[in-house]
Amino acid sequence: MARRKKRRLNIKNIVLAVIFVIAVISAVIAIVLAVGNWGGSGETSSPSSESRQSSQSSSSSSSASSVVSDPDDSWQLILANPSNPVPEGFTVNLTDITGNYADIPALDNMKVDSRIVEPLEQMFKDARAAGQNLFLRASYRTVALQQTYYDWHINHYKGQGYSDEEAKEATLRYIAYPGTSEHHTGLAVDIISVDWQNSGQEIIDTFDQTAEAEWLKNNAHKYGFIMRYPKDKEAVTKIGYEPWHFRYVGKAHAAAIYNSGLCFEEYLDTLK
Numbered sequence: 001m002a003r004r005k006k007r008r009l010n011i012k013n014i015v016l017a018v019i020f021v022i023a024v025i026s027a028v029i030a031i032v033l034a035v036g037n038w039g040g041s042g043e044t045s046s047p048s049s050e051s052r053q054s055s056q057s058s059s060s061s062s063s064a065s066s067v068v069s070d071p072d073d074s075w076q077l078i079l080a081n082p083s084n085p086v087p088e089g090f091t092v093n094l095t096d097i098t099g100n101y102a103d104i105p106a107l108d109n110m111k112v113d114s115r116i117v118e119p120l121e122q123m124f125k126d127a128r129a130a131g132q133n134l135f136l137r138a139s140y141r142t143v144a145l146q147q148t149y150y151d152w153h154i155n156h157y158k159g160q161g162y163s164d165e166e167a168k169e170a171t172l173r174y175i176a177y178p179g180t181s182e183h184h185t186g187l188a189v190d191i192i193s194v195d196w197q198n199s200g201q202e203i204i205d206t207f208d209q210t211a212e213a214e215w216l217k218n219n220a221h222k223y224g225f226i227m228r229y230p231k232d233k234e235a236v237t238k239i240g241y242e243p244w245h246f247r248y249v250g251k252a253h254a255a256a257i258y259n260s261g262l263c264f265e266e267y268l269d270t271l272k
């Protein structure tokens with residue numbers, strides 16, 4: 001009798017334990033499924049570039065108003081122009097592009113600010129997917145290198161019979177005075193097409209007739225780059241029209257500049 005009662009108790013305990021274990025397992029499964037649905041949605045739903053782009057653009061547009069006052073993005077807005085040389089001793093962390101990024105065909109010794117490598121690479125990739133083969137023709141320049149370009153052009157014009165003053169004026173139309181080039185920032189790139197590069201012709205403003213220039217003009221802002229020296233803004237920028245020169249300012253600023261039609265100097269004035 002006592003033995004049977006004991007056995008019945010044991011069976012009852014086992015049944016209770018089994019129910020308890022089933023309850024715990026069910027709860028764990030429910031939690032795992034719930035977490036899986038939330039956290040995994042980005043990976044399980046089709047990761048098309050379109051959906052990723054829309055989530056990116058929505059996050060950048062939602063921060064567009066706050067990003068202007070975010071002190072962390074001030075590096076994106078550094079101004080280098082004929083009346084604003086880069087600060088003396090200005091330094092920037094550079095990444096070597098040439099030979100290291102298969103998606104970015106580039107001239108020798110191309111370097112950019114490390115923070116813009118990812119958007120630059122994405123822009124080149126997406127351009128190629130759209131049938132446009134871009135070529136990185138210029139990037140970071142030291143003041144010393146700018147000086148050699150400047151001197152070369154001065155001598156070139158003088159060799160054609162220009163006076164000192166005329167040579168300087170002609171040179172400064174496209175070659176910034178050493179210290180005032182935006183290429184010193186590491187945020188500026190000259191981009192042409194692979195075809196243009198292979199043709200060996202110099203870079204002139206008829207580059208804007210190419211499909212690559214058209215693509216850049218319409219899409220660069222999506223990656224945070226602006227056409228820095230537009231045709232109708234020469235009086236403001238004091239630099240000739242350069243459909244190949246793009247400057248990284250971050251996606252939010254680039255979208256604002258693109259949509260407003262302002263040039264960089266004018267845009268900076270609106271932030272004051």
Ligand SMILES: [Zn+2]
Nearest residue numbers: 138189190245
């Ligand atoms: Zn340039």
